Amino acid sequence: MTTRADGSAVVELLGALAYAELTAFDRLAEDARLAPTLAGRAALARMAAAEIAHHGRLTDRLAELGADPQAAMGPFVVALDAFHEGTRPSTWLEGLVKAYVGDGIATDFYREISAYVDPSTQALVHDAMQDVGQSEFVVKVVREAIKADERVAGRLALWGRRLVGEALSQAQQVAVERDALSSLLVGGVGARNRPSADLAELGRMFARLTDEHTRRMGRLGLAA
Amino acid sequence: MTTRADGSAVVELLGALAYAELTAFDRLAEDARLAPTLAGRAALARMAAAEIAHHGRLTDRLAELGADPQAAMGPFVVALDAFHEGTRPSTWLEGLVKAYVGDGIATDFYREISAYVDPSTQALVHDAMQDVGQSEFVVKVVREAIKADERVAGRLALWGRRLVGEALSQAQQVAVERDALSSLLVGGVGARNRPSADLAELGRMFARLTDEHTRRMGRLGLAA
Numbered sequence: 001m002t003t004r005a006d007g008s009a010v011v012e013l014l015g016a017l018a019y020a021e022l023t024a025f026d027r028l029a030e031d032a033r034l035a036p037t038l039a040g041r042a043a044l045a046r047m048a049a050a051e052i053a054h055h056g057r058l059t060d061r062l063a064e065l066g067a068d069p070q071a072a073m074g075p076f077v078v079a080l081d082a083f084h085e086g087t088r089p090s091t092w093l094e095g096l097v098k099a100y101v102g103d104g105i106a107t108d109f110y111r112e113i114s115a116y117v118d119p120s121t122q123a124l125v126h127d128a129m130q131d132v133g134q135s136e137f138v139v140k141v142v143r144e145a146i147k148a149d150e151r152v153a154g155r156l157a158l159w160g161r162r163l164v165g166e167a168l169s170q171a172q173q174v175a176v177e178r179d180a181l182s183s184l185l186v187g188g189v190g191a192r193n194r195p196s197a198d199l200a201e202l203g204r205m206f207a208r209l210t211d212e213h214t215r216r217m218g219r220l221g222l223a224a
Numbered sequence: 225m226t227t228r229a230d231g232s233a234v235v236e237l238l239g240a241l242a243y244a245e246l247t248a249f250d251r252l253a254e255d256a257r258l259a260p261t262l263a264g265r266a267a268l269a270r271m272a273a274a275e276i277a278h279h280g281r282l283t284d285r286l287a288e289l290g291a292d293p294q295a296a297m298g299p300f301v302v303a304l305d306a307f308h309e310g311t312r313p314s315t316w317l318e319g320l321v322k323a324y325v326g327d328g329i330a331t332d333f334y335r336e337i338s339a340y341v342d343p344s345t346q347a348l349v350h351d352a353m354q355d356v357g358q359s360e361f362v363v364k365v366v367r368e369a370i371k372a373d374e375r376v377a378g379r380l381a382l383w384g385r386r387l388v389g390e391a392l393s394q395a396q397q398v399a400v401e402r403d404a405l406s407s408l409l410v411g412g413v414g415a416r417n418r419p420s421a422d423l424a425e426l427g428r429m430f431a432r433l434t435d436e437h438t439r440r441m442g443r444l445g446l447a448a
Contacts, residue, residue, distance in 0.1 A: 019262070022262065022265065022266055022269065025253070025269045025272075025273075026253065026256070026257065026269075029249070029250065029253030029254070029269075029272065030253070030254075032250070033250065037294060038243070038246065038293070038294045038297055038298075038301075039293070039294055041246065042246055042276065042279060042280070042283065045246065045249050045250075045253075045272075045276040045279070046276055046280065048249075048253065048269075048272070048273070048276070049249075049272070049273035049274075049276045049277065050273075052266065052269040052270055052272070052273045053270075053273060055266060055269070056266070056270065059266065069262070069263070070261060070262045070263055073262055074262075077262075
């Protein structure tokens with residue numbers, strides 16, 4: 001469980017994560033414009049800035065490993081873009097819930113995967129996935145909005161479910177297509193040298209991801 | 225020339241600048257999506273991140289001065305948004321030229337104005353207006369594009385002129401509406417306690433701004 005994954009799995013992991021951070025930048029920058037105040041707009045813009053800093057550290061590491069960052073990110077462009085296209089917020093609150101819940105799921109997922117790679121990659125992943133300040137800000141604003149108008153809660157709960165559904169569907173597609181990455185999780189052919197999770201562990205992982213999601217929705221005052 | 229301007233002029237200057245940085249973030253983040261490569265997209269996103277960091281320092285200073293950052297930025301929203309609306313790049317190269325030439329004019333202008341405020345505000349302005357890395361990157365990419373297709377130069381030269389025209393027209397409008405800010409430059413009623421530039425100095429300032437613009441266009445390989 002704690003031994004090294006092979007190079008290509010690490011490159012795929014870092015590539016996926018690097019592109020995830022680049023799209024997180026884009027999405028936060030775009031959603032910032034839905035903000036009702038200049039302070040809210042700047043708050044989201046600052047989160048975007050933190051994401052692009054993470055992106056830079058991941059591409060630096062890819063380059064150190066001798067991988068071309070652009071090539072490493074390439075396989076994940078379609079799925080991640082499709083996720084964002086399919087979950088484009090139409091309101092400021094939807095954007096905030098997406099920043100919090102979507103990033104939360106992604107963070108938990110990448111952290112889980114990083115359990116199967118070398119310690120220095122693992123440290124980098126944990127670092128790149130640090131909360132960039134959205135949690136506190138989003139929880140405060142969303143709870144206030146629900147307090148002001150209870151109907152908001154129902155709409156945002158639905159939105160949260162849509163985010164999870166879309167995330168799982170895209171993750172599934174990536175897993176099907178990327179052998180090295182998914183073999184980290186489920187072993188498979190040629191996995192002898194790649195200690196990985198088995199199916200039982202995978203089940204537990206999804207249970208943990210779901211639990212964490214439910215907890216996050218709860219913090220927002222929303223039913224999962 | 226080097227003595228303190230009164231508080232409201234400083235607040236107006238910092239407010240204008242803070243909103244300029246917030247819109248610079250937006251614009252760079254948006255134009256990043258026109259990039260033909262993921263590396264180009266990340267390069268512009270990193271510039272955007274630097275702008276939002278500057279924004280944060282300016283709003284921090286406004287708060288220190290007892291001013292409400294949102295209120296201080298308010299008067300400049302319409303003019304700066306109009307500038308960006310009127311100069312929305314339709315290609316990656318137009319976006320790069322705007323990042324370089326537009327920010328260049330803005331930087332020179334704010335630095336000129338800061339000659340009339342207190343030294344610590346002046347230092348902050350100089351710092352906030354530091355090149356965030358766009359110059360080298362933009363010059364390289366634009367010169368390569370012109371080398372590959374000479375017709376690009378003519379189109380981008382026209383674009384540069386449109387940027388300047390739009391910038392001057394919006395600056396003029398702001399100057400007309402904001403007494404405190406424009407009195408820094410041209411004195412006017414009640415200017416006894418506010419040492420400021422006279423009209424001759426203003427003429428020289430515009431000459432310097434124009435010279436610098438011409439020099440920047442030249443570096444890109446473009447006629448001003």
